[in-house]
Amino acid sequence: MFDAMLIEKAERLLKTCGERHMRVATAESCTGGLIAALLTEIPGSSVVIGRSFITYSNRAKREVLNVPAELLQQHGAVSEQVVRAMAQNTFDMTTAHLTVAVSGIAGPGGGSAEKPAGTVHMATATADGVTHMCHQFGDIGRTQVRLATVNAAMDMMLGRLA
Numbered sequence: 478m479f480d481a482m483l484i485e486k487a488e489r490l491l492k493t494c495g496e497r498h499m500r501v502a503t504a505e506s507c508t509g510g511l512i513a514a515l516l517t518e519i520p521g522s523s524v525v526i527g528r529s530f531i532t533y534s535n536r537a538k539r540e541v542l543n544v545p546a547e548l549l550q551q552h553g554a555v556s557e558q559v560v561r562a563m564a565q566n567t568f569d570m571t572t573a574h575l576t577v578a579v580s581g582i583a584g585p586g587g588g589s590a591e592k593p594a595g596t597v598h599m600a601t602a603t604a605d606g607v608t609h610m611c612h613q614f615g616d617i618g619r620t621q622v623r624l625a626t627v628n629a630a631m632d633m634m635l636g637r638l639a
Contacts, residue, residue: 479515479627483627484519487522488519490634490635490638491522491524491525491526499574499575500525500527501525501527501574501576501634502528502568502576503567503576503577504530504563504566505532505578506532506538506579506580507580507582507583507623507626508623509623510531511624512631513526527571527572527573528571530542532563538559542566542567543562544562544566545562553592555597556598557600557609560578560579560580560600563578563580564576564602565600574604575634575637576601576603577600577601577634578602579630580598581596581599582597583622584618585616585619594616595622596611596613597612597622597629599626599629599630601637608633610633612625
């Protein structure tokens with residue numbers, strides 16, 4: 478299902494987290510669970526992965542992850558503010574030591590001049606706080622945006638462990 482590069486990154490993340498007795502949780506919108514699917518593709522991943530959330534709609538972000546409606550209304554689901562809240566709230570609601578949250582516009586279409594297709598915000602949370610990144614992958618196709626997001630999320634999580 479995933480290419481060798483992504484599998485290698487997932488194995489490295491799981492190995493490092495396992496050695497440090499760390500748990501990981503995901504909060505995913507545009508990837509629809511692909512980050513969790515990648516991580517659970519690895520045998521033994523249950524030692525590290527406890528839970529993940531797919532919160533595709535704004536309602537799900539509010540009801541499941543407690544993202545304030547005001548943030549969604551003011552900034553939109555694809556924003557730094559919302560993914561920071563998603564990552565932090567997932568951290569606060571679970572026993573995870575590292576969380577990642579993603580929200581973006583996979584396309585085709587659906588974007589705007591300000592947030593074109595291929596725009597993805599992501600954040601990680603640990604006990605040391607929340608970090609954020611925004612990627613502009615371009616209108617490269619829905620599948621490619623989603624896979625590029627998974628790859629960037631893996632890099633971001635591995636970076637937090639470095």
